Amino acid sequence: MEMAGTKSRLTWAVNLTVGFLVLLWIIPTFGLLVSSFRDRDAISTSGWWTALSASEQNAIVRADAPDSAKPDGDAWVITGNVSEGEGGQITAFGITSREPVAFAPGEVATHKRGQQITVEANGDYRITYPEKPSGSRGQRLFVRAEAPPSFTLDNYREVLFAEGMGKALLNTLTVTIPATIIPILVAAFAAYALAWMEMPGRALLIAGVVGLLVVPLQVAFIPLLKLHNNIGIGKGYLGIWLAHTGFGLPLAVFLLRNYMVGLPGEIIESARVDGASDFAIFRKIILPLSFPALASFAIFQFLWVWNDLLVAKVFLGTGEDQAVMTGRIVDLLGSRGGDWEILAASAFVSIAVPIAVFFSLQRYLVRGLLAGSVKGG
Amino acid sequence: MNQLLFAVSTIVVGVFGCVAYFYFSNILLDRVFPAKGPNAGTNINKANAIRPWLFLLPALLVLGLYLVYPVFSTFVLSLQDTRGSFIGGENYTWLAGDGKFRESLGNNLLWLVIVPAASTFFGLVAAGLTDRIKWGSVAQSLIFMPMAISFVGASVIWKFIYDYRGENQGEQIGLLNAIVEGLGGTAYAWITMPFWNNIFLMIILIWIQTGFAMVILSAALKGISEETIEAAYLDGASPLQIFFKIKIPQIWGTIAVVWTTITVTVLKVFDIVFAMTNGQWGTQVLANLMYDWMFRGSPDFGRGSAIVMVIMLLVTPVMIWNISNAHKENR
Numbered sequence: 001m002e003m004a005g006t007k008s009r010l011t012w013a014v015n016l017t018v019g020f021l022v023l024l025w026i027i028p029t030f031g032l033l034v035s036s037f038r039d040r041d042a043i044s045t046s047g048w049w050t051a052l053s054a055s056e057q058n059a060i061v062r063a064d065a066p067d068s069a070k071p072d073g074d075a076w077v078i079t080g081n082v083s084e085g086e087g088g089q090i091t092a093f094g095i096t097s098r099e100p101v102a103f104a105p106g107e108v109a110t111h112k113r114g115q116q117i118t119v120e121a122n123g124d125y126r127i128t129y130p131e132k133p134s135g136s137r138g139q140r141l142f143v144r145a146e147a148p149p150s151f152t153l154d155n156y157r158e159v160l161f162a163e164g165m166g167k168a169l170l171n172t173l174t175v176t177i178p179a180t181i182i183p184i185l186v187a188a189f190a191a192y193a194l195a196w197m198e199m200p201g202r203a204l205l206i207a208g209v210v211g212l213l214v215v216p217l218q219v220a221f222i223p224l225l226k227l228h229n230n231i232g233i234g235k236g237y238l239g240i241w242l243a244h245t246g247f248g249l250p251l252a253v254f255l256l257r258n259y260m261v262g263l264p265g266e267i268i269e270s271a272r273v274d275g276a277s278d279f280a281i282f283r284k285i286i287l288p289l290s291f292p293a294l295a296s297f298a299i300f301q302f303l304w305v306w307n308d309l310l311v312a313k314v315f316l317g318t319g320e321d322q323a324v325m326t327g328r329i330v331d332l333l334g335s336r337g338g339d340w341e342i343l344a345a346s347a348f349v350s351i352a353v354p355i356a357v358f359f360s361l362q363r364y365l366v367r368g369l370l371a372g373s374v375k376g377g
Numbered sequence: 378m379n380q381l382l383f384a385v386s387t388i389v390v391g392v393f394g395c396v397a398y399f400y401f402s403n404i405l406l407d408r409v410f411p412a413k414g415p416n417a418g419t420n421i422n423k424a425n426a427i428r429p430w431l432f433l434l435p436a437l438l439v440l441g442l443y444l445v446y447p448v449f450s451t452f453v454l455s456l457q458d459t460r461g462s463f464i465g466g467e468n469y470t471w472l473a474g475d476g477k478f479r480e481s482l483g484n485n486l487l488w489l490v491i492v493p494a495a496s497t498f499f500g501l502v503a504a505g506l507t508d509r510i511k512w513g514s515v516a517q518s519l520i521f522m523p524m525a526i527s528f529v530g531a532s533v534i535w536k537f538i539y540d541y542r543g544e545n546q547g548e549q550i551g552l553l554n555a556i557v558e559g560l561g562g563t564a565y566a567w568i569t570m571p572f573w574n575n576i577f578l579m580i581i582l583i584w585i586q587t588g589f590a591m592v593i594l595s596a597a598l599k600g601i602s603e604e605t606i607e608a609a610y611l612d613g614a615s616p617l618q619i620f621f622k623i624k625i626p627q628i629w630g631t632i633a634v635v636w637t638t639i640t641v642t643v644l645k646v647f648d649i650v651f652a653m654t655n656g657q658w659g660t661q662v663l664a665n666l667m668y669d670w671m672f673r674g675s676p677d678f679g680r681g682s683a684i685v686m687v688i689m690l691l692v693t694p695v696m697i698w699n700i701s702n703a704h705k706e707n708r
Contacts, residue, residue, distance in 0.1 A: 211696050
């Protein structure tokens with residue numbers, strides 16, 4: 001019994017700790033998501049967490065002037081609505097500034113001058129005077145109203161259509177798709193050669209690929225920008241596709257080679273004995289069997305290129321027709337730090353795609369990570 | 378739309394070009410050295426000696442041009458001044474005396490100590506704990522998710538955490554300051570606070586990298602043989618003792634791999650600093666300083682290249698370690 005007791009307490013502690021950790025990790029992203037649906041004023045005057053619950057607002061409303069009271073039996077009555085069609089539930093009201101929330105909706109408050117005042121939950125008020133009142137200053141009503149959370153899609157509409165982020169999204173796609181697909185083929189052939197073909201210097205080449213894995217991209221910027229300018233590519237899509245292909249190749253070759261080495265050698269040998277050429281073996285056996293590794297690399301490269309800022313800043317122009325999403329968001333961060341709603345919505349647009357890819361293809365991503373770092377280290 | 382067409386046609390041209398190259402170069406090889414006739418034997422041997430290089434050629438060309446050549450070219454550039462004439466180590470002596478460079482190097486070293494340590498620690502804790510509960514895989518997914526988010530996206534996300542409103546600027550809209558004020562403290566402008574702002578920028582990267590560490594360490598923990606754990610359990614070891622004395626010593630190798638991988642990421646950190654502070658208020662790092670020298674009004678490629686060579690020098694130990702590890706495994 002003692003054992004079981006400590007064990008379940010420990011399980012509780014573990015569950016709670018993990019719950020806390022998960023909350024800590026998702027709250028920041030969740031905050032951005034909520035913010036991106038709030039309107040401009042709300043976002044810059046209150047924290048995003050206040051948007052989740054109904055917000056309480058206190059207001060002072062002046063009722064219609066006593067002069068406008070209408071006779072109703074023996075009494076004189078003024079009716080109206082405190083929220084004037086804005087909606088929201090009245091949770092309390094009062095008739096003096098000292099006790100602004102003294103009464104619940106529907107209760108009757110009696111003023112020291114004799115009139116009786118009541119405010120309903122929907123905002124309708126009714127003031128009953130025993131005698132005909134006069135004067136042009138209406139009775140002051142203190143109300144506390146609860147406004148329901150309000151969200152809007154306007155930010156997204158503006159970001160995608162007015163702010164040019166739609167074009168940037170297109171540019172990002174233009175960069176990403178070829179830069180993801182082209183390295184795969186180039187790497188697959190090289191990986192096959194390094195895994196299954198005998199040749200002198202193979203070990204050296206593999207070591208070279210491993211070494212290139214960690215070379216900082218920064219080394220390439222100045223020499224290659226010069227080269228691109230000299231051969232007339234300049235800053236543009238062709239240049240960035242080539243650059244991303246080059247920067248992605250070490251990981252691609254490394255991952256694919258590690259995977260291909262693990263494929264059963266008997267199949268390849270027996271195909272060779274049957275007279276299949278290396279090209280045929282590669283196309284008919286290796287490529288289909290390597291699908292998981294190809295998928296892992298494709299996801300890596302996609303995430304990396306989509307999320308990249310630095311390579312795009314160096315190898316692409318900054319004009320409307322070439323600016324990618326990350327670049328535009330950084331510009332927003334710097335120059336117009338006040339436009340939180342645009343910033344939030346555009347950031348969310350740019351992270352929505354990788355997150356969708358992440359959740360739908362997580363298996364391959366994890367597999368790739370494991371192959372990429374544990375094995376080869 | 379035109380440009381998407383351009384992209385799609387590039388894919389088609391690229392992919393077909395690749396396939397065509399491999400296909401026709403193989404056919405050509407078979408024509409030149411046919412596997413029949415009087416010299417069939419020697420022809421096959423010759424063809425087999427050449428074929429691997431046909432497979433490797435495109436990759437080697439691209440790697441050579443985009444990664445190997447630049448290392449040497451950047452080194453040469455780092456010995457030149459703005460007009461391209463040779464000035465020896467002058468850029469390096471200038472670096473050694475430059476305040477911004479020293480600040481960047483110091484900050485980079487700080488990042489280098491704190492980020493890998495914290496990410497690995499949190500990753501290990503998360504891996505150890507999520508392995509023990511039913512909804513562990515869901516929890517792992519959620520902690521892992523920031524890996525998919527760009528550094529730029531993460532910077533925007535954390536801007537909503539670190540935001541600061543001065544005394545007469547209304548209520549705090551940054552979560553951190555709201556919490557601090559809610560607990561009765563005073564709000565701070567975290568991002569401009571000397572020294573500590575570095576830590577706040579690092580937290581962003583730790584938030585991203587913890588998931589990576591967790592996934593790899595979790596796989597390593599699952600790979601530990603049940604027998605050792607069972608034996609310890611029967612000997613009356615507590616779960617904590619099992620974790621620290623049985624499990625962790627068995628995954629040291631993996632911890633080292635995670636640590637060095639994050640180290641390499643940290644050395645190249647650019648986006649977060651560029652987006653959050655652009656190196657102001659004492660947060661400059663090497664990659665951002667290099668970018669600055671490359672793209673400022675009057676760029677100095679020599680100094681920029683010298684800074685890159687310093688980054689290159691810092692990753693070299695990791696590179697050597699990686700190569701020797703891979704070499705051991707291939708044997």
